[in-house]
Amino acid sequence: MSITKKIESINLKNNYFNILYSLIMPSFVLGQAAFKFILLLIIFSAIILFKVRIFQFKKNILNILFLITLVYFIFNSLIISNIYYDYNNRYLTFIFIFLFYLSTDQLFEKKLINFQLIFKFNIFIFLLIYIDTIYQIIFKKDLFGFEYYQAYDRYAGPFGDEFILGAFMSFFMVPSFLIYLKENHSDKFKRIFIIFFLFLSIYIALKIGERIAFLTIMFQLLMCLIIFKFKNKKYYVFSTLVISLIIISIIASDKGITKKYEHFYNTLFNYEVFIKNNKKENVEINKIGFLNSQTGAHFLTAFKIWEKNAIFGVGIKNFRYESKKEIYSTIKSHQIEFRVSTHPHNFQLELLSETGIVGFILFNLFIIYLFYKILKNFKIYEKNNYLLFIFFILILSKYIPFKTDSSLYSSSMGLLFWIFLIFLLTNINRSSELK
Numbered sequence: 001m002s003i004t005k006k007i008e009s010i011n012l013k014n015n016y017f018n019i020l021y022s023l024i025m026p027s028f029v030l031g032q033a034a035f036k037f038i039l040l041l042i043i044f045s046a047i048i049l050f051k052v053r054i055f056q057f058k059k060n061i062l063n064i065l066f067l068i069t070l071v072y073f074i075f076n077s078l079i080i081s082n083i084y085y086d087y088n089n090r091y092l093t094f095i096f097i098f099l100f101y102l103s104t105d106q107l108f109e110k111k112l113i114n115f116q117l118i119f120k121f122n123i124f125i126f127l128l129i130y131i132d133t134i135y136q137i138i139f140k141k142d143l144f145g146f147e148y149y150q151a152y153d154r155y156a157g158p159f160g161d162e163f164i165l166g167a168f169m170s171f172f173m174v175p176s177f178l179i180y181l182k183e184n185h186s187d188k189f190k191r192i193f194i195i196f197f198l199f200l201s202i203y204i205a206l207k208i209g210e211r212i213a214f215l216t217i218m219f220q221l222l223m224c225l226i227i228f229k230f231k232n233k234k235y236y237v238f239s240t241l242v243i244s245l246i247i248i249s250i251i252a253s254d255k256g257i258t259k260k261y262e263h264f265y266n267t268l269f270n271y272e273v274f275i276k277n278n279k280k281e282n283v284e285i286n287k288i289g290f291l292n293s294q295t296g297a298h299f300l301t302a303f304k305i306w307e308k309n310a311i312f313g314v315g316i317k318n319f320r321y322e323s324k325k326e327i328y329s330t331i332k333s334h335q336i337e338f339r340v341s342t343h344p345h346n347f348q349l350e351l352l353s354e355t356g357i358v359g360f361i362l363f364n365l366f367i368i369y370l371f372y373k374i375l376k377n378f379k380i381y382e383k384n385n386y387l388l389f390i391f392f393i394l395i396l397s398k399y400i401p402f403k404t405d406s407s408l409y410s411s412s413m414g415l416l417f418w419i420f421l422i423f424l425l426t427n428i429n430r431s432s433e434l435k
Helices: 003-009 012-022 024-030 032-055 061-084 091-109 115-120 122-139 165-184 188-207 211-227 233-253 255-269 272-277 294-308 347-376 378-384 386-399 412-433
Strands: none
Touching: 012 024, 012 032, 012 115, 024 032, 024 122, 024 165, 024 412, 032 091, 032 412, 061 091, 061 347, 061 412, 091 412, 115 122, 115 165, 122 165, 122 188, 165 188, 165 211, 165 386, 165 412, 188 211, 188 233, 188 255, 211 255, 211 386, 233 255, 255 272, 294 347, 347 378, 347 386, 347 412, 378 386, 378 412, 386 412
């Protein structure tokens, strides 16, 4: 029996894979073990279904660039990391990413996954997360007993002591919001619910203290207003403006939020305030204020590491070891003693320091060509693939070169980037077939 007939004869498989993909979001909240278990289950289930056919994929320039980038990262993990430090098993992550891509591409082609259905109910999971977070904001302890971080006035809701709620929202909130909006924009009651959800999302993103995540979400929403043509657009533009005014009022009246964003502004544009209040001996101050911060010290260290290891870097996941070396204690930064970290907190500097100019060029060539292909075929994709632009906005917001971020390949947040990149790739593959 052919694979097509198998799929047609067992309709349960449609629901099976949709359920698995729908569990990606809630499993992430539960923790890394549950999250990675669901991803592995998707891959193994797809391999069992497709067998060797899972390795069939479109041999176009975009997919080949993606494959070459992953192959280089595998090489870097196996060879370069071993040259500088001990054996590194991060190559398994990139094999895993490629298998997840093959699985998703095949499942989407055979119409065994439906992204609208997968993201449709995420908005209600968000409401549960928001209820828990609001409870924590009010009572300083969430429904699971997790206390907020008093020293920095930060909230994480169900994520406990991991301050990643904002970053999590910056991946899932806008896709969930847009898909729900597209399916319910004609219902007056649901339009009101959508505006309420949007207001609640923006308030929580602002209140929890993850400033880059908040700005990322606002950029995503702005791009939505620019790119999408949908009914009642004036209504949503007006609503967004009203929400923005309310948010500004909240900032003005909430001392905790005001303090965080004053600190953020001073870090970027007026770091001299911190230097005056915390004078240090034998420390060279950088002329660029931001580079005197802890994150700035990470940036400078990563750049110095790349200067000394320009071609291949020091190997994936080795910034944490290399940054400890005394040779990097000469960087000009007020916070030089905090230069050591697990990663540089910037995708581009992480690529340069750990994979060298080779990894930097390969990754950026792939991403830039991806964006070029989307913009070149904008009108064609616009007609037949709403989802493609949702994932495009998300990846574009994450790619912005100069902002701080999680590790690209050694954190769960980094894995989310690859997952949504794969969602975008599979949608491009299918849209190209409809041209």
